[in-house]
Amino acid sequence: MAEVSASLMARIQDLAGERSLAIKPILVGSAARGTWLANDHDLDIFLGVAPGDNLAAALEVARAVAPQHEEKYAEHAYVHARVDGYDVDLVPCYLVAAAADLQSAVDRTPFHAKYVSSRIQGREDEVLLLKQFMKGVGVYGSELKVGGFSGYLAELLILFYGSFAEVLQAAGSWRPGQRLDPEGHGTAKHIEPLIVVDPVDPGRNVAAALTLDKMLLFVCACRAFLAGPDVDFFSPQRPDPLSDEQLSLLLEARGTLPILIDFEAPPVVEDVLYPQLRKAEESISALLERSGFSVMRSDIASYRDRALLLFEMEVWLLPAAARRMGPPVWEAEHLARFLAAHPMPLSGPYIREGKAVVEEPRAYPLAPDLLKAKLFGLSLGRHLGPALRRGYDIYCGREILQIKDEGFRTFLAGFFEARLRIGLL
Amino acid sequence: MAEVSASLMARIQDLAGERSLAIKPILVGSAARGTWLANDHDLDIFLGVAPGDNLAAALEVARAVAPQHEEKYAEHAYVHARVDGYDVDLVPCYLVAAAADLQSAVDRTPFHAKYVSSRIQGREDEVLLLKQFMKGVGVYGSELKVGGFSGYLAELLILFYGSFAEVLQAAGSWRPGQRLDPEGHGTAKHIEPLIVVDPVDPGRNVAAALTLDKMLLFVCACRAFLAGPDVDFFSPQRPDPLSDEQLSLLLEARGTLPILIDFEAPPVVEDVLYPQLRKAEESISALLERSGFSVMRSDIASYRDRALLLFEMEVWLLPAAARRMGPPVWEAEHLARFLAAHPMPLSGPYIREGKAVVEEPRAYPLAPDLLKAKLFGLSLGRHLGPALRRGYDIYCGREILQIKDEGFRTFLAGFFEARLRIGLL
Numbered sequence: 001m002a003e004v005s006a007s008l009m010a011r012i013q014d015l016a017g018e019r020s021l022a023i024k025p026i027l028v029g030s031a032a033r034g035t036w037l038a039n040d041h042d043l044d045i046f047l048g049v050a051p052g053d054n055l056a057a058a059l060e061v062a063r064a065v066a067p068q069h070e071e072k073y074a075e076h077a078y079v080h081a082r083v084d085g086y087d088v089d090l091v092p093c094y095l096v097a098a099a100a101d102l103q104s105a106v107d108r109t110p111f112h113a114k115y116v117s118s119r120i121q122g123r124e125d126e127v128l129l130l131k132q133f134m135k136g137v138g139v140y141g142s143e144l145k146v147g148g149f150s151g152y153l154a155e156l157l158i159l160f161y162g163s164f165a166e167v168l169q170a171a172g173s174w175r176p177g178q179r180l181d182p183e184g185h186g187t188a189k190h191i192e193p194l195i196v197v198d199p200v201d202p203g204r205n206v207a208a209a210l211t212l213d214k215m216l217l218f219v220c221a222c223r224a225f226l227a228g229p230d231v232d233f234f235s236p237q238r239p240d241p242l243s244d245e246q247l248s249l250l251l252e253a254r255g256t257l258p259i260l261i262d263f264e265a266p267p268v269v270e271d272v273l274y275p276q277l278r279k280a281e282e283s284i285s286a287l288l289e290r291s292g293f294s295v296m297r298s299d300i301a302s303y304r305d306r307a308l309l310l311f312e313m314e315v316w317l318l319p320a321a322a323r324r325m326g327p328p329v330w331e332a333e334h335l336a337r338f339l340a341a342h343p344m345p346l347s348g349p350y351i352r353e354g355k356a357v358v359e360e361p362r363a364y365p366l367a368p369d370l371l372k373a374k375l376f377g378l379s380l381g382r383h384l385g386p387a388l389r390r391g392y393d394i395y396c397g398r399e400i401l402q403i404k405d406e407g408f409r410t411f412l413a414g415f416f417e418a419r420l421r422i423g424l425l
Numbered sequence: 426m427a428e429v430s431a432s433l434m435a436r437i438q439d440l441a442g443e444r445s446l447a448i449k450p451i452l453v454g455s456a457a458r459g460t461w462l463a464n465d466h467d468l469d470i471f472l473g474v475a476p477g478d479n480l481a482a483a484l485e486v487a488r489a490v491a492p493q494h495e496e497k498y499a500e501h502a503y504v505h506a507r508v509d510g511y512d513v514d515l516v517p518c519y520l521v522a523a524a525a526d527l528q529s530a531v532d533r534t535p536f537h538a539k540y541v542s543s544r545i546q547g548r549e550d551e552v553l554l555l556k557q558f559m560k561g562v563g564v565y566g567s568e569l570k571v572g573g574f575s576g577y578l579a580e581l582l583i584l585f586y587g588s589f590a591e592v593l594q595a596a597g598s599w600r601p602g603q604r605l606d607p608e609g610h611g612t613a614k615h616i617e618p619l620i621v622v623d624p625v626d627p628g629r630n631v632a633a634a635l636t637l638d639k640m641l642l643f644v645c646a647c648r649a650f651l652a653g654p655d656v657d658f659f660s661p662q663r664p665d666p667l668s669d670e671q672l673s674l675l676l677e678a679r680g681t682l683p684i685l686i687d688f689e690a691p692p693v694v695e696d697v698l699y700p701q702l703r704k705a706e707e708s709i710s711a712l713l714e715r716s717g718f719s720v721m722r723s724d725i726a727s728y729r730d731r732a733l734l735l736f737e738m739e740v741w742l743l744p745a746a747a748r749r750m751g752p753p754v755w756e757a758e759h760l761a762r763f764l765a766a767h768p769m770p771l772s773g774p775y776i777r778e779g780k781a782v783v784e785e786p787r788a789y790p791l792a793p794d795l796l797k798a799k800l801f802g803l804s805l806g807r808h809l810g811p812a813l814r815r816g817y818d819i820y821c822g823r824e825i826l827q828i829k830d831e832g833f834r835t836f837l838a839g840f841f842e843a844r845l846r847i848g849l850l
Contacts, residue, residue: 213776253745257744329850348844
């Protein structure tokens with residue numbers, strides 16, 4: 001890893017020299033400080049330019065370093081390439097004087113690298129234990145798909161508490177709202193469940209991407225491990241894909257109706273895709289619930305080039321008659337509009353708890369019909385809306401058996417089982 | 426009416442004399458002040474005794490006045506009899522010096538009689554118009570079955586506003602919380618939707634029995650009548666009983682599932698029965714809703730010697746799998762108890778919004794089964810609980826066609842139609 005990174009950095013300097021550009025290559029991330037996990041083959045090299053300089057020229061250099069590359073985009077464009085078995089990210093950034101001056105989130109990374117490198121020596125193994133533990137229990141990764149702990153956050157926890165064991169001991173009694181401020185310089189209020197003030201940026205919460213449920217899963221895991229330490233905690237559990245027969249039996253035993261919306265994923269990175277999938281999931285659940293249906297559970301996923309929204313329905317069929325609540329009857333104008341809009345009810349109008357009520361024929365007694373009719377009226381996300389408009393399939397109940405993809409069947413296994421490691425909770 | 430009441434009062438005095446009792450017969454209610462409606466044949470005669478004296482002796486006299494009587498019970502026992510075509514109530518009461526000294530609610534009545542009699546002369550017709558209007562639109566009667574306006578309240582409104590037309594004008598813009606205090610002496614806060622401070626008792630709300638919906642029905646009726654006066658407003662509407670065919674068609678069109686609990690009414694007056702029926706209705710609805718079922722509408726009634734609770738279900742069948750929310754996972758003791766109570770879930774335990782969740786087989790996927798299993802665990806009312814324990818029948822869906830009783834079918838017509846007079850709302 002040292003060889004590969006050294007050679008890449010030399011190549012950056014050569015190419016910059018040829019073009020008379022001032023570019024400083026910086027190795028960041030776990031590779032820079034000896035805290036990478038055995039199966040990680042990620043190399044993050046930043047191409048630093050002075051704040052006034054041209055970021056596009058640095059991107060050009062990155063492209064030239066790895067002719068076989070893929071261009072990606074977070075806040076800025078960057079280059080991803082596979083070099084000698086390593087996943088290399090080449091990221092242009094500004095070399096600002098202090099973290100407070102940063103122009104983009106990536107400009108902060110060199111400060112993190114510097115802060116951790118100078119303090120972590122001798123405790124790299126503690127970091128590795130903690131990272132692998134987090135990976136094993138399913139809370140490692142700050143990407144939005146996971147909503148877990150970043151590597152930097154794991155390192156800060158080791159620096160703050162001292163060791164793997166001490167982190168577990170302390171985290172076992174965390175509650176939502178827990179706040180850590182290693183440098184005692186926090187300046188902002190945060191609403192996230194865990195707040196770890198960034199040592200290099202007093203206004204930032206390093207744990208901002210951590211969701212409540214991933215935080216609490218970690219809390220439970222810490223307690224469970226201390227109560228009964230086991231090497232198994234360090235191995236991620238991945239369910240086996242469901243066979244047709246297993247899936248059939250599951251559907252029968254549950255008696256629910258899965259409704260699956262399956263479509264071609266828009267060509268964006270997961271950090272862009274997943275928040276939009278979550279947003280669509282919420283919009284659709286809200287539509288179903290306010291129409292009288294009931295969603296037992298829902299989830300989102302992507303597999304191959306597909307994205308999906310899954311709703312497991314507890315109530316998906318409603319009677320022909322639907323109740324519609326109107327305004328308080330003393331609001332004469334609202335009332336008149338409401339009554340004009342419902343001239344031929346099945347029952348009513350009558351007054352209930354002060355409000356006008358009518359009962360009328362239900363437009364969509366079946367949840368999938370409602371979904372098809374109302375989907376494009378919902379707020380679906382910038383890339384997801386167009387992707388769905390290009391076409392989608394709805395699978396109801398046993399129709400999901402038609403999708404044989406292993407990634408999909410593994411997702412379903414996790415969805416229906418939904419069981420945390422025995423003894424973890 | 427004058428003859429009948431005079432003869433009854435003379436008879437009371439004779440019988441009291443024979444027994445050396447000091448009993449003062451008092452004619453109260455609308456008969457005493459010329460504000461009775463044509464179809465009313467109610468005579469209310471109170472038997473007043475001094476506060477120290479024996480109420481039981483007065484009751485004995487009441488029994489002797491009308492040998493063919495029925496004994497009833499509100500706060501005290503009283504006698505009801507049919508005399509020369511009149512429904513006569515003979516009610517023992519204490520002759521307290523001021524309304525504030527009363528020992529029972531009935532002791533207040535002579536004060537009401539006195540207050541209204543001395544002021545209403547010349548406006549009896551206005552009272553009659555208002556009472557008949559209230560009867561026509563279905564808000565007349567302060568008994569708990571109706572939850573409407575009492576005769577005394579109607580009289581106070583005429584005294585306060587001046588005339589029938591002025592009451593309608595003013596009431597058309599009432600909102601919940603409207604307060605009237607004719608004597609300007611109110612001393613207490615009240616939470617009821619309409620507050621009319623009793624002129625003879627500053628702490629009492631004369632409109633305490635008026636429900637929000639009956640109040641607002643009156644408000645709407647006042648507006649509608651002023652916008653389009655019609656003699657029809659003065660005629661109560663009573664729907665025709667539903668034929669088998671009409672009922673079949675209605676059930677089919679609505680697609681809901683009526684669940685009817687039918688049982689022998691306990692031997693208590695309606696003012697005791699109806700609050701208990703409402704309480705049982707609420708307890709049962711809450712049970713159904715918290716178990717995941719959905720009640721579109723419910724109502725209660727009595728017919729012949731029967732009482733009934735009717736629930737029109739929007740959702741009455743749920744899947745085999747049920748979701749059960751546990752405590753927040755950081756409440757370690759609660760969590761341990763919850764997990765111990767659900768050792769073999771279908772799915773889970775998992776964490777959702779900070780709480781432990783399991784999914785397990787549902788004990789009662791059908792609403793009627795849940796009802797049968799849990800009914801006697803509910804709070805059902807003092808007389809209703811024992812009455813239900815003596816036996817009840819459950820009718821679901823088309824099974825309600827088995828009950829042919831005209832009173833029941835009329836109730837059903839009102840329930841399913843639930844339509845207010847056209848143009849009233």
